[in-house]
Amino acid sequence: xxxxxRLDTDVRYIKGVGEKRAALMAKLGIRTLGELVRHYPRAYExxxxxxxxxxxxxxxxxxxxxxxxxxxxxxxxxAGLDIxxxxxxxxxxxxxxxxxxxxxxxxxxxxxxxxTLYGKVAGTPRRPEMQNPVIEQGTAQGRGALTxxxxxxxxxxxxxxxxxxxGAVRQGLILCxxxxxxxxxxxxxxxHGLAHARFSYENIHFPADFEALExxxxxxxxxxxxTLSVSMKMMRDGRAAxxxxxxxxxxxxxxxxxxxFVPTRAQRRAVAQAAEDMSSGRAMNRLVQGDVGSxxxxxxxxxxxxxxxxxxxxxxxxxxxxxxxxxxxxLTGIFGPMGVKTGLLTGGMRAxxxxxxxxxxxxxDIDVIIGTHALIGQGVNFHSLALVIxxxxxxxxxxxxxxxxxxxxxxxxxxxxxxxxPRTLALMIxxxxxxxVVDEMPPGRERVDTFAVGERYRERIYEFVxxxxxxxxxxxxxxxxxxEPEEGGDAxxxxxDWARELAEDVFTDRRVxxxxxxxxxxxxxxxxxxxxxxxxxxxxxxxxxxxxxxxPNAALIIVENADRFGLSQLxxxxxxxxxxxHKSYCVLFEGAGGEAARERLRVMTQYSDGFKxxxxxxxxxxxxxxxxxxxxxxxxxxxxxxxSDMDTLETAQGAARAVVEDDPGLERPENAALxxxxxxxxxxxxxxxxxxx
Ligand code: ADP
Ligand code: MG
Numbered sequence: 107x108x109x110x111x112r113l114d115t116d117v118r119y120i121k122g123v124g125e126k127r128a129a130l131m132a133k134l135g136i137r138t139l140g141e142l143v144r145h146y147p148r149a150y151e152x153x154x155x156x157x158x159x160x161x162x163x164x165x166x167x168x169x170x171x172x173x174x175x176x177x178x179x180x181x182x183x184x185a186g187l188d189i190x191x192x193x194x195x196x197x198x199x200x201x202x203x204x205x206x207x208x209x210x211x212x213x214x215x216x217x218x219x220x221x222t223l224y225g226k227v228a229g230t231p232r233r234p235e236m237q238n239p240v241i242e243q244g245t246a247q248g249r250g251a252l253t254x255x256x257x258x259x260x261x262x263x264x265x266x267x268x269x270x271x272x273g274a275v276r277q278g279l280i281l282c283x284x285x286x287x288x289x290x291x292x293x294x295x296x297x298h299g300l301a302h303a304r305f306s307y308e309n310i311h312f313p314a315d316f317e318a319l320e321x322x323x324x325x326x327x328x329x330x331x332x333t334l335s336v337s338m339k340m341m342r343d344g345r346a347a348x349x350x351x352x353x354x355x356x357x358x359x360x361x362x363x364x365x366x367f368v369p370t371r372a373q374r375r376a377v378a379q380a381a382e383d384m385s386s387g388r389a390m391n392r393l394v395q396g397d398v399g400s401x402x403x404x405x406x407x408x409x410x411x412x413x414x415x416x417x418x419x420x421x422x423x424x425x426x427x428x429x430x431x432x433x434x435x436x437l438t439g440i441f442g443p444m445g446v447k448t449g450l451l452t453g454g455m456r457a458x459x460x461x462x463x464x465x466x467x468x469x470x471d472i473d474v475i476i477g478t479h480a481l482i483g484q485g486v487n488f489h490s491l492a493l494v495i496x497x498x499x500x501x502x503x504x505x506x507x508x509x510x511x512x513x514x515x516x517x518x519x520x521x522x523x524x525x526x527x528p529r530t531l532a533l534m535i536x537x538x539x540x541x542x543v544v545d546e547m548p549p550g551r552e553r554v555d556t557f558a559v560g561e562r563y564r565e566r567i568y569e570f571v572x573x574x575x576x577x578x579x580x581x582x583x584x585x586x587x588x589x590e591p592e593e594g595g596d597a598x599x600x601x602x603d604w605a606r607e608l609a610e611d612v613f614t615d616r617r618v619x620x621x622x623x624x625x626x627x628x629x630x631x632x633x634x635x636x637x638x639x640x641x642x643x644x645x646x647x648x649x650x651x652x653x654x655x656x657x658p659n660a661a662l663i664i665v666e667n668a669d670r671f672g673l674s675q676l677x678x679x680x681x682x683x684x685x686x687x688h689k690s691y692c693v694l695f696e697g698a699g700g701e702a703a704r705e706r707l708r709v710m711t712q713y714s715d716g717f718k719x720x721x722x723x724x725x726x727x728x729x730x731x732x733x734x735x736x737x738x739x740x741x742x743x744x745x746x747x748x749x750s751d752m753d754t755l756e757t758a759q760g761a762a763r764a765v766v767e768d769d770p771g772l773e774r775p776e777n778a779a780l781x782x783x784x785x786x787x788x789x790x791x792x793x794x795x796x797x798x799x
Contacts, residue, residue: 160198398681658686669699
């Protein structure tokens with residue numbers, strides 16, 4: 107038989123997969139044979155243990171080979187209940203077999219014939235029984251399709267059974283058997299003692315035994331991490347070791363002296379490191395990492411100042427309009443008096459001011475532009491862009507950073523992030539970036555006292571709100587949703603309703619306002635500036651305020667349904683207070699999350715260090731959630747884990763480095779399959795997600 111199927115052949119090519127089943131499979135991300143054979147089992151059922159009937163005890167799960175002793179009996183008990191019973195026996199004893207509501211099984215059971223059955227043993231030790239077992243004809247000892255084997259358990263969707271999925275995968279493997287390309291170059295595979303592609307795909311689905319399964323897994327995990335590493339390395343090499351515009355000014359004192367406070371040593375150090383990069387003649391690629399509130403904006407602004415002193419433009423990209431607006435405001439406050447011209451570019455702007463801004467930018471009439479991902483849009487042209495900054499980098503895809511950088515020739519790159527990530531992962535995402543750590547808080551910061559409380563504390567908390575606002579402080583109240591409560595119903599505090607209720611019934615003598623991401627930019631900015639100026643006592647908000655928002659007079663943040671938020675997110679939210687001289691507090695209403703939620707929230711009351719919290723988050727939630735692609739802009743991985751497969755990741759990165767250094771364009775024939783896998787992977791690297799509004 108000639109095999110015409112290829113990896114990109116449509117799944118409908120498989121017998122038994124028509125339009126309907128193909129549509130169901132598409133829901134699982136399976137459209138081609140390649141995607142089908144990479145739909146790895148999520149678990150396995152061990153059906154390799156054979157027992158003699160006489161040895162069976164209730165509770166065992168095992169295979170038995172036995173002969174049907176007499177004609178099966180089918181009883182129609184009532185509508186919706188058919189019971190088929192028969193007995194099987196081997197030379198050690200007899201066992202009852204019962205099938206509920208599967209009358210058709212009767213047709214395939216013949217007295218005197220031997221079958222292999224797999225199931226959980228019920229009944230009594232003297233009279234064991236299996237209910238609805240897996241049954242396969244045959245007497246030969248060993249491996250069948252459903253018994254005597256390690257059987258895959260797949261992620262399914264309604265309408266596709268396990269057997270159908272396993273059958274389709276089996277056919278897929280046969281059809282494109284020799285087509286399965288080996289993305290691992292031979293040399294790499296051999297050096298690391300990894301199995302062939304075909305062996306691995308076959309055994310990850312239908313393992314010959316547990317050892318084969320392990321060998322297959324090891325190879326596929328390596329392959330995935332290797333391909334990812336190669337992708338990231340190639341993406342990085344596109345901009346690494348580039349020449350950079352050498353700034354002639356590396357002295358930020360003029361900027362520091364214009365600040366209303368004294369910069370911390372950590373801020374100075376980060377600026378000095380960046381200044382050295384930017385005057386070196388090579389392009390800067392630097393990550394500034396520092397916990398929420400450590401004052402990263404000052405570092406960024408100092409770099410913009412240096413660009414300006416060197417006669418160049420800089421651009422700063424923030425993940426939300428709110429944050430962009432805030433940066434614009436605070437930088438304008440510092441830069442205005444110095445004569446540095448600032449501009450703002452967001453998606454929510456009016457066409458006219460947008461056009462004006464774009465013109466000024468292209469003419470060089472704006473020195474520092476602050477914006478959202480609107481900055482990487484078409485039609486945004488710079489006069490002399492030499493420095494690109496992304497704030498809260500973890501909110502952007504890897505690709506977005508490169509796109510902004512591409513707007514300038516030889517632009518320096520500074521990325522800022524409050525999310526502490528493990529070193530290997532940082533290497534993967536940020537690659538060749540140098541790292542500055544801002545590990546010191548501005549002076550006078552006290553720990554934010556944090557409480558996780560249930561409903562019965564609500565009145566007391568409200569008293570506290572009255573007291574603080576009476577003293578002139580301001581308060582955030584954060585809700586999980588804007589309006590229509592999602593599933594979960596009434597208990598969810600939807601921001602809009604909640605703001606109304608609080609204003610009308612609870613805090614009647616306080617000024618309550620609402621801000622959320624679905625508001626028009628203008629309205630939102632009006633509320634924020636009112637809040638900033640102290641014209642609002644209580645701001646009810648969605649998570650739009652999560653990143654970056656900076657109002658030092660705010661001394662209390664209350665989070666409703668805190669169980670709905672991740673710990674790192676709560677840490678970010680808590681970072682909205684404790685930014686000034688006032689003692690600050692964070693109250694987390696537990697919501698309906700139960701004991702597990704309470705356990706999680708306890709982490710917040712115990713730790714104030716972002717790194718500790720994310721460690722705990724990782725431990726509690728598991729890697730899947732924590733490193734969802736949103737967090738880092740990497741593609742979802744199908745088999746490898748960026749947490750538990752760390753060691754493999756390091757090895758794979760080493761191998762990737764060697765291969766790409768040797769063949770930078772992956773043009774050699776032995777790297778052809780790898781090149782294809784890499785371009786698939788590129789396509790999956792997140793483009794525009796991670797931007798919240
Ligand atoms: P983040 O690192 O979270 O981005 P910000 O840059 O928003 O932090 O700074 C947090 C707050 O601390 C801001 O109000 C900022 O003005 C203030 N701040 C920054 N540096 C200092 C400093 N050296 N001394 C006092 N306050 C500072
Ligand atoms: Mg910030």
